[in-house]
Amino acid sequence: MLTALARLADTACVVVAQDRATQRRREPIGPGALRQVRRCIALASELRLPLVTVIDTPGAALSREAEEGGLAGEIARCLSDLLRLPSPTVSLLLGEGAGGAALALLPADRVVAAEHSWLAPLPPEGASAILHGGDISFAPELAAAQGVAVARLQEAGVVDLIVPESPDVATFSRDLVRAVSAALAEAADEPWSLRAPRRAQRYRRGQ
Incomplete structure (x- = not known):
């Protein structure tokens, strides 16, 4: 996990992000990383700053140690903490949004998505392996059935805004910052008395 106090445009905020490269080189997200997320949520609440979460993960650790260390409980507590956080989120x-590690950072007032990102409780390859005896060749078919692409997620009400992916990294980065800043401003314009029930209702519906 990467955490920071940051400024996006004119808005100071707390940022917590998943470092995909580190996950692949070293180890996937475990309960300790999610406890770090919860400390950032608490910090945003204490400082009364908006919170930005960045989802890009191939999934949480699949190990006995992670489960015994309380991985499932930490995912649940992240979800609960995000739903109750008074700050705009x-x-x-x-990029990748696979499994509980992605869902743990999802509940927010607004969701912005890069054009080719995706989100699924279970990666299509995993679903294919489970349903077809280890064969992952059915992953594209299952991805379509699951509706993991951002266009489908927007139709379902999970994603609010899709940002086109420019081949120029600097342009794409600026576009993302502008989109996230605008989304934060929209959320901040609404009082907590309105955002709280709306956020809860949105995710209670499974959206």
Whole structure:
């Protein structure tokens, strides 16, 4: 996990992000990483700052140690903490969004997504392996059935705004910052008395 106090445009905020490269080189997200997320949520609440979460993960650790360390409980507590956080919140779906590690950072007032990002409780390859005896060749078919692409997620009400992916990294980065900043401003314009029930209702519906 990467955490920071940051400024997006003119808005100071707390940012917590999943470092995909580190996950692949070293180890996937475990309960300790999610406890770090919860400390950032608490910090945003204490400082009365908006919170931005960045989702980009191939999934949480699949190990006996992670389960015994309380992984499932930490995912649940992250979800609960995000739903109750009074600060304006924006979730940025940047790339892969696989499994509980992605869902743990999702609940927010606004969700912004990069054009080719995706989100699924179970990766299509995993679903294919489970349903077809280890064969992952059915992953594209299952991805379509699951509706993991951002266009489908927007139709379902999970994603609010899709940001086109420019081949120029600097342009794409600026576009993301503008989109997240605008989403934060929209959320901040609404009082907590309105955002709280709306956020809860949105995710209670499974959206």
